[in-house]
Amino acid sequence: MAPDASDALSVRQKVQHFLNAARTGNLDLLKKFAEQLDEGKDLTKTVEAIKDANKRGALHFAALEGQTEICKYLLEDLKLEIDSKDDDGETALIHAARQGHTATAKYLIDHGADPTIASNLGATALHHSAGIGDIELLEHLLSKGINPDLESDAGTPLVWAAGHAQQAAVTVLLKHGANPNAETDDGITPLLSSVAAGSLECLELLIQAGAKVNVSAGGATPLHIASDNGSLELMNSLLKAGADPNVADEDGVKPIQVAAARGNRGAVEIFFPVTSKIDAIPSWTIDGILEYMQSESKNQQGELVNGKESNGLKDAVSREQNIPEVSPEAKKRAAESKARGDEAFKRNDHYTAIDSYTQAIDLNPGDATLLSNRSLCWMRLGQAEQALADAKACRALRPDWSKACYREGAALRLLQKFEEAANAFYEGVTIDPENKELINAFREAVEAGRKFHGTAENKS
Numbered sequence: 001m002a003p004d005a006s007d008a009l010s011v012r013q014k015v016q017h018f019l020n021a022a023r024t025g026n027l028d029l030l031k032k033f034a035e036q037l038d039e040g041k042d043l044t045k046t047v048e049a050i051k052d053a054n055k056r057g058a059l060h061f062a063a064l065e066g067q068t069e070i071c072k073y074l075l076e077d078l079k080l081e082i083d084s085k086d087d088d089g090e091t092a093l094i095h096a097a098r099q100g101h102t103a104t105a106k107y108l109i110d111h112g113a114d115p116t117i118a119s120n121l122g123a124t125a126l127h128h129s130a131g132i133g134d135i136e137l138l139e140h141l142l143s144k145g146i147n148p149d150l151e152s153d154a155g156t157p158l159v160w161a162a163g164h165a166q167q168a169a170v171t172v173l174l175k176h177g178a179n180p181n182a183e184t185d186d187g188i189t190p191l192l193s194s195v196a197a198g199s200l201e202c203l204e205l206l207i208q209a210g211a212k213v214n215v216s217a218g219g220a221t222p223l224h225i226a227s228d229n230g231s232l233e234l235m236n237s238l239l240k241a242g243a244d245p246n247v248a249d250e251d252g253v254k255p256i257q258v259a260a261a262r263g264n265r266g267a268v269e270i271f272f273p274v275t276s277k278i279d280a281i282p283s284w285t286i287d288g289i290l291e292y293m294q295s296e297s298k299n300q301q302g303e304l305v306n307g308k309e310s311n312g313l314k315d316a317v318s319r320e321q322n323i324p325e326v327s328p329e330a331k332k333r334a335a336e337s338k339a340r341g342d343e344a345f346k347r348n349d350h351y352t353a354i355d356s357y358t359q360a361i362d363l364n365p366g367d368a369t370l371l372s373n374r375s376l377c378w379m380r381l382g383q384a385e386q387a388l389a390d391a392k393a394c395r396a397l398r399p400d401w402s403k404a405c406y407r408e409g410a411a412l413r414l415l416q417k418f419e420e421a422a423n424a425f426y427e428g429v430t431i432d433p434e435n436k437e438l439i440n441a442f443r444e445a446v447e448a449g450r451k452f453h454g455t456a457e458n459k460s
Contacts, residue, residue, distance in 0.1 A: 011037070014033050014036055014037050015033075015037065015050055017029070017033050018030060018033035018034060018037065018050060018058065019050070019052060019056075019057075019058060019061055021033060021070075022058035022059075022061040022062045022065075022067065022070050022074075023061045023062070023064070023065050023067070023447060024065070024067070025062070025065070025067035025069060025070055027069055027070060027073055030058065030070060030073070031073075034046065034047050037050065043078060044078045044079055044080065047074065047078055047080065048078075048080055048081065048084075051086075052440070053436050053440070054086050054087045054088070054436075054440060055085075055086045055087045056086040056087075057080075057084065057086075058070065058074055058080075059071060059074050059075070059080055059082070059084065059092045060084075060086055060090070060091075060092055060095055062074065062092070062104075063092035063093065063095040063096040063101065063104055063105075063108065064095040064096070064099060064444070065099075065101075065447060065448075066096065066099065066101030066103070066104045067104070068101075068103055068104045068107050071092065071104060071107060071108065072107070075111055076111075082108065082111065082112055082113050083113060083114050083117060085117075088119055088120050088121070089118070089119040089120035089121075090119045090120075091113065091114075091117050092108055092113065093105060093108045093109065093113040093114075093115060093117070093125045094117070094119055094123070094124065094125055094128065096108060096125075097125035097126075097128040097129050097134070097137060098123075098128040098132070099448065100132050100134050102134055102136050102137045105125060105129075105137050105140075106136075106137065106140050109125075109140065109141065109144065113125075115141050115144065115146055116146065116147075116150060118152045121380065122152035122348070123152060123160075124150055124152060124157075125137070125141060126138070126141050126142075126146055126148075126150050126157045127150070127152065127157050127160045128160075129141060129157075129169075130157035130158070130160045130161040130164075130166065130169045130173060131157075131160040131161065131163070131164045131166065131169075131382050132164070132166070133161075133164070133166040133168055133169050134169075135168050135169060135172055138157075138169055138172050138173070139172060142172070142173075142176045148173050148176045148177055148178040149178055149179050149182050155182075155184045155188055155193070156178065156179070156182045156184075156190070157169075157173055157178065158170065158173045158174070158178040158179070158180065158182065158190040159182070159184065159188060159189070159190050159193045160193075160382055161173055161190075161202070162190040162191070162193040162194035162197065162199065162202045162203075162206065163190075163193035163194070163196065163197050163381055163382045163383060164197065164382050164384075165194070165197045165198070165199035165201070165202055166202070167199070167201040167202055167205065170190070170194075170202050170205050170206065171205060174205065174206075174209045178190075180206050180209040180210055180211035181210070181211055181212055181215075183215075184348075185347070185348065185349065186217055186218070186344075186347070186348070186349035186350065186351055186352055187215070187216065187217035187218070187351075188217050188350075188351055188381075189211065189212070189215050189217075190202075190206055190211060191203065191206045191207070191211040191212070191213065191215065191222060192215060192217055192222055192225065192351075193381070193382075194206055195222045195225045195226050195229070195234055195238070196225055196229075196381070196383060197383065198229055198231055198234065200231070200233045200234055200237060203234060203237055203238075204237060207237070207241045213238050213241045213242055213243040214242070214243060214244050214247065216247070216249075217351045217352075218250070218349075218351045218352040218354075218355045219249040219250030219251070219355075220249050220351070220355070221243065221244075221247050221249070221255070222234075222238050222243060223235065223238055223239075223243050223244075223245055223247070223255040224249055224253075224255050224258055226238060226255070227255040227256075227258035227259040227262070227264070227267055227271075228258055228262070230259075230262060230264050230267065232266050232267060232270060235255075235267055235270050235271070236270060239270070239274065245271050245274050245275045246274075246275060246276050254271075254275060254278065255267075255271055255275075256268055256271035256272065256275045256278075256289065257278070257289075257293055259271060260289045260290045260292070260293035260294065261293040261294065261296070261297045263290065263294060265286070265290060268286050268289055268290055269286055272286050272289070281293075330363045330364060331363070331364055333363050334359075334360040334361075334363035334364035334367065334370070335360075337356050337357070337359040337360035337363065338356070338357065338360045338367075338369075338370060338373075340352075340356040341353045341354075341355075341356030341357040341360065341370075341373060341374075342373075344356060345373070345376075345377065348380075350377045350380050350381050351381070353373075353374075353377045354374055354377045354378070357370050357373050357374040357377065358374065361374070366397060367397075368394045368397040368398040368401060368404060371390045371391070371393050371394035371397070372390070372391070372394045372403055372404060372407055374390050375387045375388075375390035375391045375394060375407045375411065376407065378390060378411075379407075379410060379411065379414065382414075384411050384414040384415045385411075385415070387407070387410070387411040387414070388408065388411035388412060388415065390407070391404060391407035391408035391410075391411050392408060394407060394408075395407075395408055400431055401431070402428040402429075402431040402432035402435055402438060403428075404428075405424050405425065405427045405428030405431065405438070406424075406425065406428050406437065406438055406441065408424040409421045409422070409423075409424035409425040409428065409438075409441055409442075409445065410441070412424060413441075413444075413445055413448070418445050418446075418448045418449030419445075419449050421441075421445040421448075421449075422442055422445035422446045422449060425438055425441045425442035425445055426442050428442075429442055
């Protein structure tokens with residue numbers, strides 16, 4: 001190996017060891033490699049410049065793993081910039097808050113970290129603490145006078161808390177004056193998020209705080225979402241609070257029709273006494289509504305399927321996976337729905353994007369890209385369970401697609417299922433060994449799993 005190449009390799013190895021020392025909390029090793037890399041020049045500038053491919057430095061990695069002593073050395077001895085951002089726009093404080101490292105996050109806040117800084121996805125430390133239910137950190141942030149309705153593209157912290165079914169966090173935010181009717185640009189309110197998350201406890205807290213039940217996003221009301229989810233408790237709670245069952249969505253469909261199309265007899269029985277007769281349904285009885293709506297659903301699906309079969313490989317794969325072959329017309333309509341979804345996603349209108357991608361999936365159920373896109377939308381809304389379901393369906397369609405592995409791993413990571421997340425990321429790496437995003441995600445999941453289990457063991 002040429003001398004220059006050998007030197008470069010040595011430096012890269014030292015950088016890796018340095019950043020790993022920040023991750024693992026080995027202060028002596030961190031100082032050792034910092035001095036070797038600096039060579040007596042300017043230690044602060046040298047350490048500040050050491051970044052990985054995602055522009056994460058030692059402070060980011062120390063915060064990510066809850067290594068408070070490393071943070072102290074970097075900030076108090078070396079005077080590093082506390083609010084430096086990585087490629088995702090995330091500061092050390094955001095990393096600590098997202099991972100639930102309360103002590104590290106509080107240290108950073110008390111030493112000048114700006115808790116109002118948002119990542120590229122629009123999430124601040126307040127959003128993350130609300131989303132994971134870190135009540136100690138949430139209270140600490142609010143005690144500093146942080147606005148509980150901190151605006152961001154991701155909605156208010158209350159939207160995050162409700163969307164993650166964090167009852168205690170919802171209680172704290174409401175106690176500190178959070179607005180139960182704050183809307184995102186696409187009309188999402190905390191109440192809509194609580195219904196989407198299936199959280200009766202959060203829903204009732206919000207109703208008690210004065211949250212409006214007759215709101216809509218992308219044409220869907222809370223009753224439409226509850227009907228789609230199938231929760232009778234949510235439907236009853238909303239109706240008791242005054243939700244109007246006669247409001248139709250953008251397609252002219254009422255909640256009772258959504259419930260009937262899903263075959264949810266219990267929901268139809270709840271809605272029947274309070275829903276005005278729909279002229280299009282010939283027999284206005286519970287059985288008549290169920291029969292009509294399920295027949296309509298089957299007819300719509302039948303229109304999309306091209307009965308002609310060919311001998312091509314694609315047809316064989318479709319039959320193997322029980323995916324109906326889709327007509328050219330259905331594919332065209334699916335592409336149009338996907339385009340609408342893509343445009344909505346660019347506007348951060350994630351509920352509208354989900355609605356459009358869902359329409360596209362109904363039209364072309366064999367397109368894994370649609371499931372991947374919808375999974376990402378659910379992730380942006382903090383709905384990890386839905387994101388995971390779509391990611392798994394995506395992988396079933398395209399098991400050799402590394403992005404599908406990444407989607408599954410990301411959802412599992414949000415659910416704090418770190419070992420399963422690491423496995424999903426690793427499978428992605430085996431498919432695409434040069435993918436830095438997957439490699440880094442795998443390493444982080446492994447380390448997060450170790451830290452998580454270590455914390456659990458210490459508490460037991």
